[in-house]
Amino acid sequence: MSVFGSRWVHAPGHVRELPGDAGLPEGFRAAGAAAGLKPSGDPDVGLLVCDGEQPSSAAVFTSSSTAAAPVLVTRERCRLGSLRAVLANSGCANAATGSRGLDDAAKTQGAAAAAAGVSEAEVALASTGAISHYLPVDAVVKGILQARGELRREGDRDFQAAIQTTDRFEKRANLEVELSSGPVRLCAQCKGAGMISPRFATMLCFVETDARLGAETAQLLLGTCVARSFDRVSVDGQLSTNDTAILMASGSSGVRVAADSEDELRLGEALDALLRGLAVMLVADGEGAQRVARVLVRGGGQERVESVARAVANSPLVKAALHGGDPNWGRIVQAAGGALPGPDPLAIDVWIEDRQVCSAGAALPYEEAELARAVSGLEVEYELALPGEGAVTEVFFSDLSADYVALNAHYTT
């Protein structure tokens, strides 16, 4: 599956997608092991190691105040600009586990550091799975030891398998990016919208490149691109306790990307396309999802357009209509009106798949069957114009289905 499969994501001219078995960039090895955290017996402990001599890295985390132990430990104890390894597990989120959860996370961090031959502060942790369960430390350590023996450049698929939960398809990509002094590789493994027990969805993303770049550049690129991708999607509006995205650069290609250079821009464009592609794939694989929609909102005031876009994307009524292939735009107007409360009528314009259905808050005539056909595809676009100018935003979201409810309503442990 191409990471550029959506009409909303385009590969820049200097970016080429490689086959799925192209392996990790030079300077990286990965592996996955089945340590028994998942009742299914599927892989659940992943280890990713960077062997570059002067590696750099960057990380972003959930903003939740009930962030999981691995997030807290990584954010507070790691050298985020020079990470050399990632230990990831599925099957247990290690969230809502208090100080014992922090101790458990630290133990596995120590084991991963020993296995990778790096210091503890160079090992990032990431977990996904059921909240409120304590981490089975011994099992994770066993998984680390097994994974250590299997580390290889072609291990990205195994690593990916170890971080997946109920994901229906792989969200992984291998790109080649042409820079001024030669090509570099850009790889990513991502999971999202899945659950274990089934319990809870989490987004994890790990990106590797063999370009040589400074930690500030890595943080700038990752921060900018996450804001335009993973920050712009919603399956159910629920902020995870475990969301983590990490970019690691081995420098092994010898191709240097200087700050404020043309190549920084080119690598940024590639990373942007990559993360947007993965983000849309994540929505497409949303729990029970059948369609992906984009709501584009423009008008005056960034906070206003943002608030309306989020309200539309998270409205269960809009999402249920999207699921049913129902061009029921009254719910879009309702969601916008709820997001911007106040006595003055909101002069909102609405387009669905380029057909205007509402002008200054009032219904326009349209051919209902024709519009119903337009919203029956795999991707649907809504465009909203609010009064004023200068601000614009977008959010990608999935539909709300009976499968979402079934996945989340029934207890299976």
Place this chain on the structure above:
Amino acid sequence: MSVFGSRWVHAPGHVRELPGDAGLPEGFRAAGAAAGLKPSGDPDVGLLVCDGEQPSSAAVFTSSSTAAAPVLVTRERCRLGSLRAVLANSGCANAATGSRGLDDAAKTQGAAAAAAGVSEAEVALASTGAISHYLPVDAVVKGILQARGELRREGDRDFQAAIQTTDRFEKRANLEVELSSGPVRLCAQCKGAGMISPRFATMLCFVETDARLGAETAQLLLGTCVARSFDRVSVDGQLSTNDTAILMASGSSGVRVAADSEDELRLGEALDALLRGLAVMLVADGEGAQRVARVLVRGGGQERVESVARAVANSPLVKAALHGGDPNWGRIVQAAGGALPGPDPLAIDVWIEDRQVCSAGAALPYEEAELARAVSGLEVEYELALPGEGAVTEVFFSDLSADYVALNAHYTT
């Protein structure tokens, strides 16, 4: 069905519930007519008239900036402190209809005023049904003329039928309230959580009393009690374009309720219990709902407890777990952490049906099967304590079911 059927709603000692056929308080007449707005042929135009000599009234409306035409016309053109009639219809929300919608609403207001023998500014309008459709004015006028001929004190049931949409049961109550100088009556007709096409949920509530009170008292009582009832419920977190609650007092009992008097307090307690009862009934009749939950949040900062309570009540993950009878409190912690983002861990305590499951953000041991039984009833209570003291709030909410999705996903016009 008693309005005091929930464990969270108690009838004060001076309040007695009357049979459903007790009729409206003295000074009120009502009727309902089938005018063809509903494809089913069910009643869809309701008329309520107050014949008191010195009536008073109060009204509260949706805060949506895409409020429907009947809301705009009533809020801006009516004498809200001395209303003498209500024209309500189901089958069409007259929302997202711009200036034509305002004209249409005004035409029906004029017809209702003529039918009731009052001025236009004394007629409140309320509509519920599909958004983005224009009001069939001729049909509504026909309904008004028919209803006029059937106005009577026992017409509250017909009026109720005319405002219902997909409500599965009547939300109506007749109370007698003992005041210091004699008894007064308090009646209400309410609809909510229903749809027409099926399209959209709206809350309407009309309350009548034969007490004699000033308009300021009416506004104070209604505002206070709505804030503690209809403002504290959520079926799907979606603010309606048409929400309207109106209190009318005919004064026909001769029992006067003075401002700042003991009787004002007693009437307020009765109205409070009535509206809370109706609000919980509304949640119980939420689209596809099988259970009602209350989330009680206490801690420091009213905005913080409010934000957490809303986030829990509107979390599709929490609501799906409620549906499945799953005591999956990790999602409650997740919703709270998302509502209060920030780097510092949130020391949250969680109780489910009086059993503490989380202390300072960390899981406590509990007997899973026993807890699962505790959340399998028709009403489930969650209690959350945040750090700090002094603030407390509650929100009542329904579960998220496949039926909710089915009701809202499929287009049937």
